[in-house]
Amino acid sequence: MIVAILSVIGCVASIVLGIFANRRLAATQADTSARFRVSGLIWGGILATIQLFLGVWAALGFVQDDALSALVAQVLLTAAAVSCFARPYLAARLTALTASGGAFPHPVIATVICLALAGACATLGLEIPSNHNLTWMHPLCLLLEYCLITAALAGLFFLFQRRSTPSSILALGLGILGLAEYFVILFKSMPIQPGDLFALGTAAAVSAGYTYTLSAYCLYGIGCTGLAIAFIILAGFSRPERAARSRRGLAVNLLVGVLCLGGITAHVTLIDYYNTLGIQIYTWRPLESFYRQGYLPSFITSAQTIIPPKPHDYQTSEAEKLLESYAESFDEGAGASDERAQATAQFDEEQPTVIAIMNETFSDLSIYQNLHAGYEGPTFFKSISDAVARGTLYVSAYGGGTCNTEFEFLTGNSMAYLGNGVYPFSTYNLTQTENLAQQFSDLGYTTTAMHPNHGTNWNRENVYRDFGFDDFLTIEDFEGADRLRGMVTDEATYDKILELLDQNENPQFIFDVTMQNHSGYTTGLLPADKQTDYRIDGVYDAEVNEYLALIDESDRALEQFIEQLRNLDRKVIVVFFGDHQPFFPDRYNDAWFTNEDEATHAERLWQTDYVIWANYDVAGCDQTSEEIDTSTNYLGSLMMQLVGAPLTDYQKAQITARTSMSAINTTGFCDARGTWYMTGATTEAATTEAGDAAVNTRDDLSRIQYLKLFDHGDGIFTKTLQGAANETDPNLAPGTTKIK
Template structure:
């Protein structure tokens, strides 16, 4: 509350000082410019004052709501600077006249064009600080050239807007505010996901808004400092306006010069970011295993631009369509001659043709076993029911390409068998790429005569699912409207409610079904405090109770309980059912434990710990040729669909066969790195050389990685149509020529 009191007092002080200045101006009629004209108080001066005071009032209100860090020092500094900026904005005509008199005939202020340009550059510097400071607190850690590049980009944008508006500050001030807003957004995304804002996030703003209700948006002291720099940017723009001639004094030539200068500034930015290859030429690279560090070291804008330039999928080196098709055939033949010809696989195939079991795939929101972090120093043993499954076909660690968020990318990998490893950092295929041609499990089971249903108890528009599921060939999509009246937990539909819906579908007929369930119960944030007392846990991490961690662990216990009951229900069902259950990613907070408790290990192992969840493939009947003793096999999510089809004896595509054959040399791959046959992990960016690995094993893994890149590009992009989604192409769904034949329009 002290921050609130300080902010309101400072706002009052700003108003009082400006009123005093107004009175002084009305009495001080001797304040004149060099030509003898009186400098009246302009309305624009009051506009700047209103903007400054609005910042302080917002800060006071937000703090009164308990949403500002209780830091008295930062509150005093920030409010003092904003009050000073408000007063200086109001007093700028009088102060400018005095400065001109003091500077003399040769002073800088008697060269307004130069002084005006310097003022806009200074405004750009302050806008850069407003962008960076909220999330990137230590600018001394940034690479100097990257910081300079960011300042140049921001200052050019601010100056461009200023001059295009004929040296009026409205557009430039709005742009400065936009940079500040991006900085605040970056702060909250880092806080909630431990990941920076990536280009693909812009295509999923609606999804972020739809699931943002569980978060608490508390401003840190660094957010306040960002607000201070915004005020300073506005102040320098206010003085840049004073340096400009009055509209009545502007000539056609001066207006043309302003337009040319503004256009050149903006053209410089456009040319710079489109012509220069940030990744290869400037070496500004966002490392997939530590993107946040990349943003901190290189700055937000340079890192964001570098990521944006990689959204366009690049052909693998040496790629040709014929070579890629040949690779698929060779690997598929290898599988057919090996595992595909085994007695176990033959028995499973014969049984599947007669049984046609229903297949349930459950992607459980944020389900993971955090006991891998030294039991959280709290004696945490993980989800008990999941760990006690002893009759599964297969279980183990699942290496995914998402951390703290990005659910749709794990979903994409599982359904299509493609890996995010080749698609760049910050890419969300569901919202960016045209997936009408992508092979996927829904289409595969549909071709086998299965009824296919996708369900997600939230908005159908989240991650563009309503369109993607139609492209994939799902017959039906059950979204939030179909779960009206279902049980909720923290305002989210429970896992148990989705399982009840699955059982309802299974009991609706005898035909085999493929059901894909994307749960919602465990979605972040975890500071809601809305869990019933009976569900709450009391784990003490190093002796300290963390409400956020305990809310998450309580949700996992509830998911674990619901899973156990669901499998018991299926055990008693009189029809064959296969269940694939897995977590899409870890929550956002284990990175702190990973860095604090695991300090003496290689970078690849250290990073991959954050990108693993758990999976299980289970059946309520004895699958022929399979032991069903919960064999532990670690794999990556892009292989999970192929592994399912192999285990249950279902028909496999050549691409799936190729993947299973290729796993012999590269058992797992994700956006962070890849694993060789010896179990050693290697970071993606070190894929050209790693002296720590066994040479032959490493060479085989490298070849497998390159071969998979070729095959994936063939299957995902080499189809002759635009690689981008219809939304980005601007075409309507009904008239899209790329709509796959036979695709059913789903709700």
């Protein structure tokens, strides 16, 4: 409550002092233009409104109860607001300092100082909410970020003829970005990256499940942003009155503005941040990169690498030969086995339905020393003893980024070769990308995708159409379905699958992307009979327990679904896997696993589990839940191989690649002996024959993937971004999600 009280006091003080300052000025200035500036009054009002908002937000319990940060923030905001309200008076004082014999020989010097101070405050407003310890940042990176921000503020200031509003809007935007970065890190343990800009609709769609509580550092950041705006407003004191303006002054202002903004543009486009400046994003710990190097430098280096780099010495003909060689190795090896022949004959005759379930945030957190709470993981899932295969699944997403796991499974491509912060569904043109939906469609299957949320999320409605799905069932198709915490339950999606099977006797490929377990986990909306009570080192954590309760529900729903399929009079294959872990296990990983190599330590966060199960005896398979650890890009081809489905040359190449590189994701890759290497490891880092083979296979697969994903003469970037779903068919109504 102290924060709310201080905020209201600060707001009242800003208004009262502002009125007092203007009245005093009115009594001493006959020239009304000298005592009245609309922009100053507007920005003073905006800052006072922010103070009022903080008071209301704090009263609702959404601001950390920290008196010091509240006091500092209100002092800074009040000082900033009063400076804006009293701009004419302060401008007169600054003008006096630039007069003959004053402290500054020219008004522009005072303006430059104000802009320099504004840049420093805006930088703090961006960084402090999420990056609390700036002493940990590389000094040159902090300097680079400061220079970029200050140059941008100055560029806008001079481009618009020393008007303060454009630069003030930028400073406010940077402050809002700093708060957004704080919340994204809080909810996902990941920074905002370039690919996120293509998925703003998705972010908005799932934002309601979180609690937005401002921390003490958020208050410090807001205060700094307010101070930045005040300095920008004061910088406008040097703008001459209309009668004193000249064409020469206009030209000089334009020149300075263009030079500042043009310099920034040239800097971020012509200089390779990664190779020249050494600003690199560690894919296994991107958050650490953003903390150490600053938000803007890290974001820029990510943006520069969003276009997939062509493999070194890449040639189309050589990549084609590699693909052919890897496919032939499969045909002569595993493809020629009796087991494969039996499974193929059975699949061709039976044409079983294939159900792929990508379960939201499904993972077994018992790998973290049972959470020091006796947690054993999802009971039924771990007890399945008659699966075709099961094991650890290494993914390229952590805490969020569901669509990247989806992309890897459906296409067989690995995010390891696409750089950090990239979301192919939102970024690339995937119209010619091989995928499971098109593959099953070519086999005569009916193909259906379902996701009980908005079809625009992650640009799915466009991507699924491009992939060849016959239908896409979205939230509109789940009206009246059971919900848990406001999310459609896993069980409801399974009921929809059973309904599809009942309505259509033809073979089907169904891809179910569930929603039940989506973060955040502090909703408090779980019924009492579904809650868990695990004590981590004796302490109850409501967030963790809500997540674990959801996994229990997923486990129960899966058990019920499997039992229903056992009794179904048609052959069905189920591929069930989690897309990523929740956002909080990194704290346990760092606290409880301190004596291990970096790759093993990192990969613990980037793994879930999978199972391939069939309700019939798959020919050539013992069906005893053989443990096969793999990665998401291999999972589709592994399933197709085990059940006898036809394979593309690309899938054959992937299966061959698995013999020497058993898994790969954005964090690293694993050799045939189970040893993990970090992304970028070379043959020098691989001290064994198996390691050398894995490094070579990784490089070969990068060329093959580039060939299949990008080397087809079409544009790299997607033609169907969110909001443009129907540009290829003008007869479809906006928002339509039925694909055919």
